[in-house]
Amino acid sequence: MIFCVEDDSNIRELVVYTLETTGFKARGFEDGKEFLEALALETPELVLMDIMLPGEDGLELLGRLKSSPKTREIPVIMVTAKGAEYDKVKGLDLGADDYVTKPFGMMELVSRIKAVLRRTKKESQDPQDVIRAGGIEINTRKHEVTADGEVVNLTLKEYELLKRLMKNRGIVMTRDCLLEDIWGYDFDGETRTVDVHVRTLRQKLGSCGEMIETVRGVGYRMSE
Numbered sequence: 337m338i339f340c341v342e343d344d345s346n347i348r349e350l351v352v353y354t355l356e357t358t359g360f361k362a363r364g365f366e367d368g369k370e371f372l373e374a375l376a377l378e379t380p381e382l383v384l385m386d387i388m389l390p391g392e393d394g395l396e397l398l399g400r401l402k403s404s405p406k407t408r409e410i411p412v413i414m415v416t417a418k419g420a421e422y423d424k425v426k427g428l429d430l431g432a433d434d435y436v437t438k439p440f441g442m443m444e445l446v447s448r449i450k451a452v453l454r455r456t457k458k459e460s461q462d463p464q465d466v467i468r469a470g471g472i473e474i475n476t477r478k479h480e481v482t483a484d485g486e487v488v489n490l491t492l493k494e495y496e497l498l499k500r501l502m503k504n505r506g507i508v509m510t511r512d513c514l515l516e517d518i519w520g521y522d523f524d525g526e527t528r529t530v531d532v533h534v535r536t537l538r539q540k541l542g543s544c545g546e547m548i549e550t551v552r553g554v555g556y557r558m559s560e
Contacts, residue, residue: 338362338449339380341371341397342415343389347438351384354442360449368392372400380410382453384445387416387427395427402431402492408479411456413448415440425529428519431492455517469502469558471544483544493518494537497530501548501558510555530555 338360342348348364355362363380365371367390371383383401387394394414401407414427417438427435433452436445467474471484474495481488481495490498496518501509511530519529534556538545547559 337380338382340364340384342386358446368397383412384415385412398430411452429493467502469505470547483541488540497533505558506560508551508557
């Protein structure tokens with residue numbers, strides 16, 4: 337089941353119709369109140385979330401989803417007419433899995449939904465509960481990170497970035513690769529957001545942050 341939260345009835349009905357004719361089950365909601373009421377009764381596979389909504393906006397609703405242990409793993413694609421980088425960064429940093437800007441093609445939307453579902457399904461099947469590198473440890477089941485035994489509070493994207501680097505320890509990860517894997521493949525090549533997140537991640541990890549090495553002109557790697 338896919339939930340579509342969109343206040344424009346024409347867009348909402350077209351999205352639901354398209355999803356149902358391409359093999360998905362879908363339900364539409366015009367505001368956050370309807371969406372949250374339905375969410376209390378049913379957990380969707382994925383949520384399409386418009387940012388501009390009456391009452392609570394899409395970013396506020398996204399924050400609610402990602403702050404609750406019961407709903408934080410539900411993949412979310414933000415759908416909005418806004419194209420500013422600030423809105424993309426804010427939504428993706430809150431935990432959105434992809435970002436689609438209106439107007440968009442229905443088949444493009446279906447393709448993105450399938451890509452996000454494949455990616456999140458693969459990650460959920462990962463049997464490794466604990467990942468270690470030097471003094472850094474990630475407990476994926478608890479979604480907890482420690483550095484030299486101290487718990488480190490990370491944003492969702494910082495957590496995903498660290499996990500990706502640690503799982504590929506010793507391998508250089510390009511900025512484009514990290515951007516595609518973590519922020520979504522159509523983030524307009526804004527690779528500097530990777531650099532910003534690496535900088536804050538290093539700061540939060542303290543001395544352990546030195547394990548994240550910069551490979552000049554290419555990207556980053558977790559030292560062995």
